[in-house]
Amino acid sequence: MIYLDNSATTKPHKEVLQAFIQVNEQYFANPSSIHKAGVESNALLTKAREQLAQLLNTEEKNVLFTASGTESNNAALYGLAKSSDFRGKHIITTEIEHPSILEATKRLASEGYEIDYLKVDKQGVISLDELRAKLRKDTIIVSIMHVNNEMGAIQPIEQAAELIHETCQAMLHVDAIQSFGKLPIRFNGEKGPDLISISGHKIHALKGTGVLAFRKKPQVKPFIVGGGQEFGLRSGTVAVPQAVAMAKAARLAIEAMPQHVENYKRWANDLHDFFARFGEEVYVLSSRNGAPHIMSFSVRGLKGEVLINALQKRDIIVSTSSACSSKQTKTSHVVEALNMDSRFKNGVLRISFGANNTDADIEAFKKQFIAVMKELKGEFTS
Numbered sequence: 020m021i022y023l024d025n026s027a028t029t030k031p032h033k034e035v036l037q038a039f040i041q042v043n044e045q046y047f048a049n050p051s052s053i054h055k056a057g058v059e060s061n062a063l064l065t066k067a068r069e070q071l072a073q074l075l076n077t078e079e080k081n082v083l084f085t086a087s088g089t090e091s092n093n094a095a096l097y098g099l100a101k102s103s104d105f106r107g108k109h110i111i112t113t114e115i116e117h118p119s120i121l122e123a124t125k126r127l128a129s130e131g132y133e134i135d136y137l138k139v140d141k142q143g144v145i146s147l148d149e150l151r152a153k154l155r156k157d158t159i160i161v162s163i164m165h166v167n168n169e170m171g172a173i174q175p176i177e178q179a180a181e182l183i184h185e186t187c188q189a190m191l192h193v194d195a196i197q198s199f200g201k202l203p204i205r206f207n208g209e210k211g212p213d214l215i216s217i218s219g220h221k222i223h224a225l226k227g228t229g230v231l232a233f234r235k236k237p238q239v240k241p242f243i244v245g246g247g248q249e250f251g252l253r254s255g256t257v258a259v260p261q262a263v264a265m266a267k268a269a270r271l272a273i274e275a276m277p278q279h280v281e282n283y284k285r286w287a288n289d290l291h292d293f294f295a296r297f298g299e300e301v302y303v304l305s306s307r308n309g310a311p312h313i314m315s316f317s318v319r320g321l322k323g324e325v326l327i328n329a330l331q332k333r334d335i336i337v338s339t340s341s342a343c344s345s346k347q348t349k350t351s352h353v354v355e356a357l358n359m360d361s362r363f364k365n366g367v368l369r370i371s372f373g374a375n376n377t378d379a380d381i382e383a384f385k386k387q388f389i390a391v392m393k394e395l396k397g398e399f400t401s
């Protein structure tokens with residue numbers, strides 16, 4: 020099987036699984052316990068937190084472990100909204116965020132917050148002028164994803180941060196779930212983002228692991244209350260093995276980033292050239308300036324499921340543009356926001372690369388795609 024759906028999830032690295040098992044076996048004690056075994060597992064937890072803090076350029080006390088990217092995003096929005104509403108209730112985000120942001124903003128809207136959604140251009144990128152125009156004195160949060168999960172658009176995070184911090188006191192939250200390990204994303208002193216979300220299973224760690232990190236001491240209202248773990252901000256016995264696995268995967272992702280990104284760029288360029296050979300039959304949504312690990316495209320008049328099944332029969336695994344929307348029949352909100360030609364809207368597929376892919380996988384994809392096009396559309400001989 021050639022797995023090209025790494026933006027939906029990745030296979031955990033062997034070293035990461037080994038660390039997870041080892042910690043489960045040797046350091047299973049509750050890190051809040053005061054006995055020796057508890058102190059030892061707490062020491063491991065602190066080390067994992069320190070590693071992540073270092074990778075993100077913040078302090079250990081600013082890193083919270085969560086149980087998913089979704090939780091990190093929800094906690095960022097609710098936590099900030101509920102702790103800052105004395106200053107205002109205005110929130111800005113984009114219309115192409117992941118549902119874990121968009122559904123949270125919808126709920127906040129029902130609780131009296133005012134939400135503005137930034138539009139995107141055909142390449143999926145926001146306009147800084149629109150952001151400037153929408154920022155207000157009572158804006159408390161701006162939440163912008165770094166890399167879009169459906170088509171790989173990269174948002175101008177650094178410039179957005181500069182603009183926000185010059186204009187008002189709003190905090191910039193960045194959903195970096197698709198960018199961590201593929202593009203540089205870190206805190207940057209007084210500039211840059213204020214909060215960053217990452218998710219373990221997108222970086223060859225385990226499902227059900229996430230991080231919400233802060234540039235400075237977190238001042239958010241706790242989202243989950245109870246025993247006061249995670250500096251009182253996220254109660255629940257901390258999953259030390261998951262945290263250690265997450266820190267390990269994050270370190271491996273950052274260390275290997277230059278090599279992986281070089282591969283992803285080469286494959287993305289190759290596929291852009293390849294799809295161009297099909298002329299008007301294939302429309303590529305991803306831009307050459309986008310994140311190199313995500314390539315979205317659509318074949319004129321063909322439904323996504325039909326293409327997925329045809330490729331799957333040939334052992335090639337790709338997905339519709341997002342795993343979350345793949346079981347839904349309606350066109351995704353991202354595809355709608357891009358204002359695409361309607362003949363291409365129903366069939367958007369996403370190829371996404373990960374650490375385990377090779378040149379041979381891309382060659383196999385191309386070969387099988389040609390075969391599928393011949394099978395389904397007949398007229399292709401290229």
Ligand SMILES: Cc1ncc(COP(=O)(O)O)c(C=O)c1O
Nearest residue numbers: 087088089117168194196197218
């Ligand atoms: C951009 C983005 N944000 C958030 C999430 C949610 O992360 P998780 O699956 O860890 O809940 C995803 C997952 O696909 C994503 O791609």
